[in-house]
Amino acid sequence: MEIQHLLLIDIDGLRGDIFRQALEAGKIPNLARLLGGPSAARGLLVPALSTAPSVTFCAQASLFTGAHPKAHGIPGNQFFDRFGKHNHGIPRHYAFDVGDTLAVDDAVLVFTNRLAANCLEAPTIYEIADAWGWRSVVAGHMYAKGAETWLRPSVVDLARFTKGGDLFGMSSQEYDRSILEKTIAHIKKHGLPNILTCYMMGLDHESHVHSPNIQLEYLSTGIDPLVGKLWAAIENALPTEDQDKLLCAVFSDHGQISVVPDDRHSLRLAFPFEREMGHLFDALGLDVHDYPGEDPDCDAVVASNGGMAHVYLRNPKESWQERPDFETDVLPVAKAFWQAHQSGEYAAELQGALNSVLLRDVKTHGWTAPYQALIPSGEIVSLESWFANQPAELSIDPVARLDNLAGPYTGDLLLISNYAEGFYFSGLLEGVHGGLHPADSCATMAFGWPHACAETWQQASNQIKNAIAARCAQENGRQPSVADLLTGLMSAISMVEK
Numbered sequence: 430m431e432i433q434h435l436l437l438i439d440i441d442g443l444r445g446d447i448f449r450q451a452l453e454a455g456k457i458p459n460l461a462r463l464l465g466g467p468s469a470a471r472g473l474l475v476p477a478l479s480t481a482p483s484v485t486f487c488a489q490a491s492l493f494t495g496a497h498p499k500a501h502g503i504p505g506n507q508f509f510d511r512f513g514k515h516n517h518g519i520p521r522h523y524a525f526d527v528g529d530t531l532a533v534d535d536a537v538l539v540f541t542n543r544l545a546a547n548c549l550e551a552p553t554i555y556e557i558a559d560a561w562g563w564r565s566v567v568a569g570h571m572y573a574k575g576a577e578t579w580l581r582p583s584v585v586d587l588a589r590f591t592k593g594g595d596l597f598g599m600s601s602q603e604y605d606r607s608i609l610e611k612t613i614a615h616i617k618k619h620g621l622p623n624i625l626t627c628y629m630m631g632l633d634h635e636s637h638v639h640s641p642n643i644q645l646e647y648l649s650t651g652i653d654p655l656v657g658k659l660w661a662a663i664e665n666a667l668p669t670e671d672q673d674k675l676l677c678a679v680f681s682d683h684g685q686i687s688v689v690p691d692d693r694h695s696l697r698l699a700f701p702f703e704r705e706m707g708h709l710f711d712a713l714g715l716d717v718h719d720y721p722g723e724d725p726d727c728d729a730v731v732a733s734n735g736g737m738a739h740v741y742l743r744n745p746k747e748s749w750q751e752r753p754d755f756e757t758d759v760l761p762v763a764k765a766f767w768q769a770h771q772s773g774e775y776a777a778e779l780q781g782a783l784n785s786v787l788l789r790d791v792k793t794h795g796w797t798a799p800y801q802a803l804i805p806s807g808e809i810v811s812l813e814s815w816f817a818n819q820p821a822e823l824s825i826d827p828v829a830r831l832d833n834l835a836g837p838y839t840g841d842l843l844l845i846s847n848y849a850e851g852f853y854f855s856g857l858l859e860g861v862h863g864g865l866h867p868a869d870s871c872a873t874m875a876f877g878w879p880h881a882c883a884e885t886w887q888q889a890s891n892q893i894k895n896a897i898a899a900r901c902a903q904e905n906g907r908q909p910s911v912a913d914l915l916t917g918l919m920s921a922i923s924m925v926e927k
């Protein structure tokens with residue numbers, strides 16, 4: 430028995446605990462079929478963590494390349510490329526999620542100009558499988574590099590969905606259904622490809638707007654019936670003798686956490702609305718990137734990613750490509766953030782808003798310099814020591830995840846918002862993600878081989894577990910992560926039958 434087909438169901442923002450709960454309560458019978466039926470007899474659940482930051486474009490890149498953020502080049506929904514590597518050498522702020530300072534809508538360019546995919550610096554599963562002669566179809570997803578067919582959301586649908594919300598735009602349910610319908614139509618016409626990725630954003634959107642409490646309901650009534658229709662189309666398209674050649678995975682990029690949906694807790698850089706963080710840079714005499722098109726001509730850039738924000742700093746006498754000086758360019762700004770947090774000095778709005786101020790010295794250690802923590806008294810300590818002294822329930826596997834983030838496109842500072850009191854770096858929302866908290870960091874990852882015999886499944890699930898455990902052990906004993914989806918899939922595909 431060999432695997433010839435992969436069905437990848439990607440449900441943006443689905444918390445790992447919600448998926449498990451829905452499965453155990455029998456609320457998602459169609460998704461359960463992908464794992465071998467109601468008791469998931471051919472399914473394996475892996476407790477995978479999102480990337481740091483736990484945001485879509487960063488974590489999705491890890492899911493589909495198997496690489497950590499430091500290697501795949503996309504350290505957030507928002508980030509600043511100070512080298513202009515993918516922009517003719519001109520520094521560029523990316524905001525795939527419709528950012529605070531946006532002039533051109535990057536969220537649309539993701540699908541019209543492959544904007545996000547062009548920044549990827551690691552090969553996708555489709556590029557890898559292309560070398561085996563496999564054909565891939567990608568529906569709704571931002572990274573389709575190497576796939577033969579990319580079924581994109583229509584730009585009109587996307588704009589209605591991301592901007593319109595429910596009232597005058599398109600509902601999450603309509604959006605997800607439109608992606609599913611495109612996928613099913615494609616299968617009916619062209620058969621089942623070797624890899625089929627189906628990506629649904631509706632659940633994440635609903636969680637932002639209404640809080641993650643809606644997840645169980647949306648998963649069971651909004652998504653599960655769609656998966657049932659997809660499954661029927663797949664069974665129709667696959668000859669009976671080939672049904673046991675299909676391996677499935679159901680997964681997400683991150684979870685969601687409830688926050689306080691008011692102005693005080695929603696921290697924005699942000700032109701032209703709120704300038705909470707802008708005041709801090711003003712007070713230090715730094716020109717922060719806060720209006721569209723300003724990218725290279727400023728001293729500081731903030732990239733907001735929900736529970737986390739990158740702060741990029743420039744030596745005012747040099748270009749962005751030069752390394753900033755730690756003592757004069759980086760440390761004073763880091764200290765100012767703690768002061769603002771403690772006393773409201775520099776920026777009254779930041780009082781009480783921060784959980785951590787992390788920093789790194791690229792002048793000494795280069796562009797992949799690891800992060801350390803500044804403690805409010807001014808001392809610099811290791812991440813291990815900083816997180817060991819914090820309440821353990823606030824973050825999960827923080828050191829490994831931050832070490833796997835630090836790369837050329839990450840900030841000189843990393844700010845982590847105070848989730849314990851409901852703060853976040855974004856416009857006003859009920860639910861967010863991006864931080865290191867278990868609620869927004871625990872993703873869904875399930876492998877299923879619905880038509881495998883018991884013995885083959887036993888062997889495959891052991892193979893998947895062992896491959897992931899071996900990689901985690903090799904990488905400093907970290908916990909399983911979204912970067913392990915490929916580790917698991919590849920180990921099952923390469924399994925040789927005894």
Ligand SMILES: [Zn+2]
Pocket residue numbers: 441442484485486633682683
């Ligand atoms: Zn997401």
